[in-house]
Amino acid sequence: MPPERSPISWSEAATVPLPDRHQDVPACSAPSVPLGPCPVCPRLAQEFEPWRQAAYWQARHQRAVQREAELNDEIARLQAQLRLRAQQLFGHKADSTTTVEGVAPRAPAPRPRGQQRGRPGPQRRDYAHLPAIEQVLELPEEQQRCAGCGQPFAVFPGTDDTTVLEIEVRAHRRIYRRRRYRPTCSCGTHPGIVTMPTPARVIPKSTLGVSVWVTLLLDKFLFYRPT
Numbered sequence: 001m002p003p004e005r006s007p008i009s010w011s012e013a014a015t016v017p018l019p020d021r022h023q024d025v026p027a028c029s030a031p032s033v034p035l036g037p038c039p040v041c042p043r044l045a046q047e048f049e050p051w052r053q054a055a056y057w058q059a060r061h062q063r064a065v066q067r068e069a070e071l072n073d074e075i076a077r078l079q080a081q082l083r084l085r086a087q088q089l090f091g092h093k094a095d096s097t098t099t100v101e102g103v104a105p106r107a108p109a110p111r112p113r114g115q116q117r118g119r120p121g122p123q124r125r126d127y128a129h130l131p132a133i134e135q136v137l138e139l140p141e142e143q144q145r146c147a148g149c150g151q152p153f154a155v156f157p158g159t160d161d162t163t164v165l166e167i168e169v170r171a172h173r174r175i176y177r178r179r180r181y182r183p184t185c186s187c188g189t190h191p192g193i194v195t196m197p198t199p200a201r202v203i204p205k206s207t208l209g210v211s212v213w214v215t216l217l218l219d220k221f222l223f224y225r226p227t
Contacts, residue, residue, distance in 0.1 A: 162176045166209040
């Protein structure tokens with residue numbers, strides 16, 4: 001039976017030559033130690049740890065640089081598409097005719113509001129189907145005479161009619177028939193026909209009466225109903 005060998009000491013392990021860093025790491029050359037772990041392998045691992053960390057972070061850096069280059073290329077491509085879309089939407093008329101391969105020219109968008117080109121203008125609606133309420137307007141008695149000489153006016157045939165759309169309990173038309181007068185004197189103070197002024201309206205020459213505007217404003221701003 002061979003004699004039992006004593007465990008190797010740390011001083012004896014220090015004399016074991018280490019491999020070159022630029023060469024492949026050889027297998028552990030320390031003699032077999034039956035009792036306890038090899039004292040050389042942990043020291044080799046600790047000595048080569050900085051080189052392993054450097055190689056790891058260098059690979060991570062290369063991947064990060066490659067990823068950054070790919071992102072820059074993607075940003076440049078998207079910016080080019082954005083400039084192309086902006087030129088197609090907001091460019092001059094001369095530039096709008098230019099086309100890019102694979103991109104069809106965009107048709108001009110219609111005007112969102114107002115009169116459209118090539119279409120007839122809007123016409124006034126006919127409210128003749130609504131019931132009408134006639135109201136006769138006459139000049140006050142003190143205005144039915146000449147302001148210069150005091151001679152009375154004579155009634156002139158016909159009326160000067162104005163139609164205004166009103167809303168009460170139901171929509172109807174209010175027809176103001178303003179009687180016309182002609183001077184019977186020859187002093188020339190009142191040239192032509194004299195009539196009662198037209199009723200006051202919110203918008204001059206509009207067919208909508210005051211009651212319509214009152215209803216619209218109350219519905220919109222008081223009752224919050226869409227109009």
